[in-house]
Each structure stands twice: as C-alpha cells, then as structure tokens.
Amino acid sequence: MTTAWPTNPSHREPVEVPAEPVEVPADRQLPVLNTRGTGATGATGRANWHRRTSAIPLVYLASLVVIAFVHQFMPSWYWLAIHLLLLGAVTNAILIWSAHFTAAVLRVPAPTSRRAEGLRLALLNVGIVGVLTGGGTDRPWVGVAGAAVVFAAITAHLTWLTRRLRASLPARFSITVRYYLAAATVLLVGIPVGAWMLVVDDDSRPRLLLFHAHINVLGWVTLTILGTLLTLWPTVLRTRMADDAVRAAGTALPLALTGLALLGTGLLAWWRPVAVGGLALVAIAAVIVLRPAVTVARGKPPASFAAWSIAIAGGWLLVALAVDLGTLLTAPGPAEVASSFGDVLVPLLVGFAAQVLVGALAYLLPVALGGGPARVRERTAMLDRHWPQRVAMGNAALAVFVLPTPPYVRITTSMLVVVALLQFLIPAVRVLLTSRR
Template identity: 70%
Template sequence: MTATVEGRTGRASWHRRAGLLPLAYLAALVVVAMIHPMLPAWRWLAIHLLLLGAVTNAILVWSAHFTVAVLRCPAPASRRGEALRLAGLNLGVAGVLTAGVTDRPAPGLAGAALVFAAVGAHLAWLAGRLRAALPARFTVTVHYYLAAAVALLTGIPVGAWMLAADNDSRPRLLLFHAHVNLLGWVTLTVLGTLLTLWPTVLRTRMADGAVLAARRALPLAVGGIALTGLAVLAWWPPLAAGGLALVAAAVTVTALPAAQAARHRPPASFPGWSIAAGGGWLLVALAVDAWCLLSADGPATAADRFGAVLVPLLAGFVAQTLLGALAYLLPMALGGGPAAVRDRTERLDRHGAQRVAMTNAALAVFVLPAPPYVRITTSLLVLAALLQFLVPALRILLAARSRP
C-alpha cells in the first residue's frame, strides 16, 4: 500500500529532489567557513546561506508538507506549482547573494523581487488550502505559517532597500529586517511546526492543552514581533525589549506542553536532543537581544552589537532546530518501507549525543569572553558537528536518487 501511494503522489521522489536544496546551501556554508579569509563580506554571506538559502527552502518544502497533513488535504496531483516556487526562490537567492558579495545592488533587487514573488505565491497557496479545508484540530499550525510568510514579505523590501541605500537610517532598517525575518519567518514557523512534530519525534502522545497553548501563543508572538519591529524603527528600546518579552512569553507558553510530553518520554535521539537544545538557545538569544537594545546608546550601537545575538540565535536555535527536524523527517519522507526508514534514521542518529554535546559546549564557550584561538577552536567543533550530519544526509539522498 505504501509503495502504491508513493507512486501515485510522487512524495518520495519529490523529497529526494527537494531535500537536496537545504543540504546544498549547508554544504556551501561549510565551504565559506573554510575559505572565509579570502571572501569579502563572508559573515553576511554565511548568514544568508543559512537563512535565505537552507532555512527558507526547508520552510517552503516542509510547511507545504505539514499543511497538507494537518488539514487532511488530498494528495497533490502535481508538484509543478511547488517546483516553480522553489525555482523562483533559488534564482532570487542567487541574485541576493551575488549582490551582497559583489556590492552591486541590481542583481540583489531583482533577486529580492523573485524571493518576494515565491513567498507571496506560497502564502497564496497556504491561504487557498486553508479556505478549502474542513475544520481540523491542528489548523492553528497553518495560521502560524501564514503569519510567518507575512512577516518575511514585510522584511524582504527592507532588506532590498539596504542593498541600494547607505544613509543614517541603515542601522534601524537592519534591526527591523533582522528581527522581523528571524523572529517572524523562522520562529513562527518553528513554533507552529513543533506542535505536532515534537511529540512525533518523542514517539509519545501530545500533551493535553498543547493545541490551546499554541492558539494562545500565536497572538502573543505576532504582537511581540510587530512591536519589536516598529520600536526599532522608531528607536524606542524599552518598547522593543517589551516586544521581545512577548515573544519569549509565547515561546514559554508553547514550551510548557512540550516539556510535559518530554517528561512522559524524554528525548532519546539526535532529533529530539537537537530540537530541545535549539529551544533553549532561542530563549538565551531573546534575553541577549533585549540587553543589547536596552544598553545601546543609539541604533548604530545596537546594530553593531547584534552580532552577539546572532551566535545563539543562528547556530544555537536555527541551525540545531533545522538539523534536528531534517534528521527526523528525511528518512520517512524518502519512503522505501520500514527497513529503509529505520536504516536511514540510524545513520543520521549515529553519534547524536556526541554531536549535540560538542555543539552546545562549543557554543557556550564561544559566547563567553575568550581569546581568539579559543573562538577558532570552538567554531571548528561546531563545523565538525555540522559535517557529521551533512555527510550521511547527502549520502542518503544521493543513494535514494540513484535507486530505481
């Protein structure tokens, strides 16, 4: 029956192709890390390879997957629309990356327009599925995806404007762009997805009240993101910190039922450990962010200090959550029967405890005041943990693509 369904919907074939996209950007990120002294604007390039490349591709693919699942939509007859959205997205990403590296705004503006169009089309697709669906228990997940897409569509024009503008407003625009995109596009998507993904990863039942908690957290998170964005534009640090507090409250509201599920069955694999660690780093990043805003004497200082937020937010939260989710989802999405799924899962889970422990110990040392050689060493440890995931994941996908 499984083989028949996969053959009819092309789900496994689709994920074999689409799954390579975020991994390709992660591989490019590794290359940038290796040769960064020779690259201009390498930090900007690394950030956008992770967020605009790997994460945005993963969100477009997997939010569509979860939307179909939670709304119980019919299996798609064709992936043409999704393929066109991903093609437009990646052409746009290429333009943005080119502009950032070469300091030429024209390809960046064209690229941003393509990314905007791809995400706008994704938003329209989500809204269409929601309108056509019958009432479902986990509809709130799609509401998170809709809010996340609106946040990114709000942040993209500001990022595009920064490619062409260089004036006194740039620090405020940068802070707005970073907060709306990171907290809106990424964090809202994660919170909506983990409602159903987290208990599935733990192989336990969802905690009572988890759906209600997700519904209560959504307006808190959206309100906090909007308040933070407007406050950094107007440069009202206390209001911006208040917005971050609302986001932290939303994270806490959703974390309570997640913790109840984990108490019933604690994480026992790389996906669970990695996602749990990512949630902890998100709260750390929000606290550091609030401190940076409140202690800054102006938006330029706050923008300079935002680098202190990026390490816990990107490496701690975003990257670990992404790798944990992919480690769980890819083996199942590729199909092939229980034995094949079990083999892939075991390969991606190999040395999982060591990878998570090494990554988080290295990050904890990196964020503290330390000599340069210590920071270099800890960076290499994080990079090694990424490679320990990336190599078997690429092998699994390439082997699945070569399978008849």
Template identity: 70%
Template sequence: MSDTPTGDTPTRGTPPRGTPPRGIPAGGTAPGGTGRAGWHRRAGLLPVGYLVALAGVALVHPFLPPWRWLAIHLLLLGAVTNAILIWSAHFTTAVLRAPAPEHRRGEAARLVLLNAGVAGVLAGGGTDRPAVGVAGAALVFAAVVAHLLWLAARLRAALPARFAITVHYYVAAAGALLAGVPVGAWMLVADDDSRPRLLLFHAHVNLLGWVTLTVLGTLLTLWPTILRTRMADGAPAAARRALPVAVSGLALLGAGVLAWWPVAGAAGVALVAVAAGLIARPAVRAARHKAPASFAGWSIAAAGGWLLVALGLDAWTLLAAPDADTAAGRFGVVLVPLLAGFVAQTLLGAMAYLLPVALGGGPAAVRDRAGRLDRSWAQRVAMANGALAVLVLPAPPYVRITTSLLILAALVQFLIPAVRILIAARRQP
C-alpha cells in the same frame, strides 16, 4: 494535568486524541506513494546543498571579505527558507487532512522562483552589485507571496481541523518575511543614518517572524511525533493562545526598532519569549512522558534553550544600547546563539527526522537512514552545544577559532551521511 490525554476511548478507526494527523511522518513507517518520496529526493537536495555551501564558506572565509554576510544568507535565505517552503506545504496538507496533490508543478515553480532569487541576492550582496541583489530580492518576494496565497487557499478550502492553527503560524510567518525582504533589498542600495534601524528591523522580523513562527507552529505536531508519544494535553490550545502574543510582540518589536524606542522593542522581544514559553510547556510535558532519544530530539530540545537565551540577550542589548547604531553593532552577540544555537540546530534536527521517512523505501530503509543520521549523535550534540556555550562568552581569539571549528565539525558530521542518503535515494527506481 496529566502528561497524556485521559478519558478518551476512541472508536474503531479513529486515532486517539493527541495523535498527530496522518501525513506527519512517523518513525518506522514510510510515506505512502512513490510520488511523495520522489519529490523529497529532489527537493531535499536544496537545503542540504546550501548547508554544504555554508560549510565551504566557513572553510575559506579568510579569502572572502563578505563571508559573514554570505554565511548568514546561505543559512537563512538558502537552507532555511527552502526547508520552510518544502515542509510547510507538506505539513499544511497533513494537518488540514487535504488530499495528496496530483502533481508538484506549483511547488516546483515556487522553489525555482525562490532559488533564482536567492542566487541573485547572494550574487548581488557578495559582489557589491546592488541591482542584481534587488532583482533577486524581488524574486524571493514573489515566491513567498505565491506560497502565502497557496496557504490561504488551502485554509479556505479545508474543513475544520484541530491542528489548523499550524497553518495560521505559517501565514503569519510569511507575512513577516514579506515585511523584511523589501527592507533588506533597500539596504543593498542605500547607506544613510537609517541603516542601523533598518538592519535591526530586517533581522528581527526575518529571524523571529519567518523562522521562529514557522518552528513554533510546526513543533505542535512534529515534536510528539519525534518523541513517539502522544501530544500533551492542552498543546493545541497553547498554540492558539501563543500566536496572537507572538504576532503582537513582533509588531511592537518592529515599531520599536524602526522608531528607536528601545523599551518598546524589548517589550516586543519579551512577548515573543512569552509565546515561546506557552508552546514550550506542553512540549516539556510530552518530553517528561517520553524523553528524547535521538539526534533529532536532543538537537531540537537544545535549540529551544538557545532561543530563550538569544531572546534574553536581545532584550538586554536593546535596553543597554544608547542608540540604534550601537544596538546594531552589538547584535552579533545575539546572532551567535540565535543562528547557530536555535536556527541551525532546529533545521538539522528536523531534517534528521523527516528525511529518512519522506524518502520512502519501506521500514528497513527508514531505519537504516535514521541510524546513519543518528550515528554518534550524543557526541555531536554535546560537542556543538559545549562549543557554542564557550563561543558566546568572552574568550581569546584562539579559543573562539577552536570552538568555531568544533561547531563546523558537527555540521560536517551531519552533512556527510545526509548527502550520501540523498544520492542513494535518487538512484532508487
């Protein structure tokens, strides 16, 4: 099979087969309309703000007893969940070829609800006030329900679209989060023998469901756009095959950890890995046709590798643990490559590509922003991934501290230009 579609001679005005749909930001072009740019100037501050808070927690963590819990939730519930709500709405409109929204009141209301909930969860979990945390979790749940209903309504109203499978990934991801949030809220108020199994369930459906399904669905169109090449043959078909495999794996994994059937849990992880592999094959073909040449491309490529490493470690951890309590205690081995390697690098890579274009201002402004976010990108990618490789191996404490600081430095190198770009964009007329 060739790396690019062959045999297609599009008619005049028809985009070539394998071209991402209009509305997916493409390098060197600014999105039409100042309304969308203005929205992203405001909304873009949310995930970046949580990442700044995460960096702050990392710097002062010796003085924060619950720093690890706070760091995980600042990244996943704060930065990642905001980014998912913002960009999945954007991509849904693009892939379904829906008209641009006349206003953003619905999206704004969902984000306000979400962030009120995130504040409650962080306050409740960080200060040992379970009632506040449960109330915050209820608001997060309501925001995701509203987002899910919006996605379903867009699907029902849309004409048949080649890339509609992306939105089906978003629907499945939202369903996974809605299963994980109540379990997380329950753990704030309950502490009994079931806690290790609940912790494993909560972590897996949120990380492999909410986050990973969203990433796999989005990369169908975002990855070739980042590479500035055509989508590889068979990519949409691969995405359609992968979704039921991933959802079946999540269901089996969730049941396996709740009932503590480790073989079933490991089999579920294996199915998720198979789904990721199905998505990866056309992505690799696209990269062979045109290799990544930016921070966004290499960061996302490295993230894909760390996802497979984390899934392998996850399956091994479940199979090797004699009980759920031991498996939950060892899950930190999985979290390091999953959070720092996969989740954080995917988020930063996607933002490095999407923010410069979405903020508008014309091709010159887009190139300037992209250049600032790409500055020293090879050093940053190499430093972060080299440090992460050392961090996942057994090492003395001083080595782990040094490598952690290198990863933090790579994050700060991204945040400084990102904050400056967003502040400068907000000053535009």
C-alpha cells in the same frame, strides 16, 4: 501517500508514532507523516519529490562549510554565511515542509502534480542566487532584483496556504497553518527593508538592520518553527501531545504578532520602551508554546539526535531572546545595538535555527523517503551515528564561542561546530544517494 488522522487526538493513552512506515490505526497517529505509498513508484511520487527537494537545503549547508574554510578570502563572508543559512537552507526547508505539514494537518488529498510547488521553489532559488550575488559582489541592484523574485515566491506560497486553509474543513491542528500564514506575511514586510539596505547607507542603516533581522528571524523562522513543533515534537518523541498544546499555540500566536509589530515599530522609530515591550511579548509567546513541549519531554525524554537537537535548540532560542532584551535595555542607541547584535545572532541562528533544521531533517528524511521499515531504520541509524558526541561537541563548542574568549579559542570552537555539521551532512547525502537505488 495518505495521511491518517486521529479521531480523538487528546485521548489519554500514549500514542506510539513509529519511525518506520507500518500500518497504524487512524486513532493512534499524529498528523505529521504516514509513509504508506511513498516508494519511488508510489502514485504521488512523494518519495522522489522529497529526495530531490531535500538536496536543496543540504547544498546551502554545504556552502556554509566551504565558507568556513575560505572566509579569509571573502570580504562579505559574514553576510553571505547568514543569508546562506537563513535565506538558502532554512527558507527552502520551510517552503518544502510547510507545504507537507499543511496538507497533513488540514486533511487535504495528496496533490496529483508537484508542478506549481516546484515552480515556487525554482522561483525562490533564482531570487536567492540574485540576492547572494548582489550582496556578495557589491552589485546592489542585482540583489534588489533577487529580493523582488524572492518576494514573489513567498507571495505565491502565502496564496497557496490561504487557499488551502479556506478550502479545508475545520481541523484541530489548523493553528499550525495559521502560524505559517503569519510567518510568510511578516517575511513580506522584512524583505523590502533588506533590499533597501543594499542600496542605502546612511544614519538609518542600524535601525533598518535591526528591523530586518528581528522581523525575518523572529517572524519568518521562529513563528514557522513554533507552529511546526506542535505536532512534530510529540511525533519525534513517539508519544502523545500535551493536552493543552493546541490551546497554548492559539494563545501565543496573537501575542507574538503583537510583539513583532511593537518591536518593528520601536526599532524603526527607536522608541526603546516600545521595542523592549514588543520583544518581551515575543519571548512570552515562545515560552507559552515551549511549555507543553517540556511537559511532553518529561514524560518521554529525548533519546535520538533529532529529539536532542530540537530540544537544545529551544533552549538556545530563550538564551538569544534574553541576550537581545539585555542589549536593547542597556545600549545607548541603535548603532550600539546593531554593532553588538552578533551576540544575539550566533545563538539564534546556529543554536536555534540551524539546529532545529538538522534535527527535523534527521527525523523526517528517513520516513519521507519510504522504502519499508528496514530501509527507514537503516537511514535513521546512519543519521544517528555518534549522535551523543555530535550534540555534545557542537553545543559545548557553541557555548564557549559565545563567551568572551581569545581569538584562537573562537577559531577552534567554530571549527568544532563545522565538524558537527559535517557529521550530519555526510550521512544525509548518503541517505539521499542510497534512496535512489
């Protein structure tokens, strides 16, 4: 698969980015996906690669569905659910697709071998299994060993990103790769704290928990998503990028990193003004990045499952940041903030992270698997089936769930969210299976 690049990405004419692999002039395409040559017999085997690796996040998402039905028999189900989503599904998706986007935005040739990338993914998942086993079965040192393996996999990924950036020519959208570098670096700070929490249980635990959760979710996950949306969002909408999108992304990244440093320091030392100031900077950075995305959506409103999922996820991010700020400002101490952090995690993980993940996969999978325009349209139609009902039901149920409602209402709404996830997972699995033929 080769990647076509625009010679003038900021031209004034709308850029129609098709959802199927057709020949597009180089000056009319954003550097996200170009599926020429991605069939099963393509030179790089990219379609085969994405068919195999895309199954990994889906397996972790399916595990979440299983936990939803058997959680009453699992004492550590809440911890497992969080880590299955973030460490399992989201982190695998980040490693898979950030490598793809890095090659696209830096204009580097397609790899002749996927061995190194496959080894990184294998290493990551060995570590994830160790972390899940240690945390879920009260074997802390197994979890610590797994965290060390995850740390090694992310370090290898960071090294690969750094080498790619240094070896590339100047590129307009290289800011995306800088977001990936920053996100991976932040995660390497958060992993040891999470591992330490597996073996230590003292008065410092609430502060460690808040540090680990904020750094990993707002650093690793949120920075990666914000950097990717620069090119993915206008491509999903099949329109041109906002004129100031690249400049906004460049402005927001140092703000976000400064905010994360202040937030982490303030949480560990429990300097409330420092933590609040850092979180405010992170929120400002998110608004700066999302503003051009809103501008683009006004000109070309969302009209698919992928587009609406990503759009609503941005709203949930802002809701979660606002709730988080309110909690930090009003709670008496770190223990109280930690005990009420679930009010932040639910919209942040389910509304934002999970919804971006399924929305992005709904757009990327049909195109990455190749096979010609008809096959891409067929797969997209499978993943978009009943999408207004799915988006409305899932988000309405989540909105009711986060409100102070009776237990039976929360049980019902959580099941509706699970049903919405199943309505994505079932056709996604069918897409992967039928692409083998």
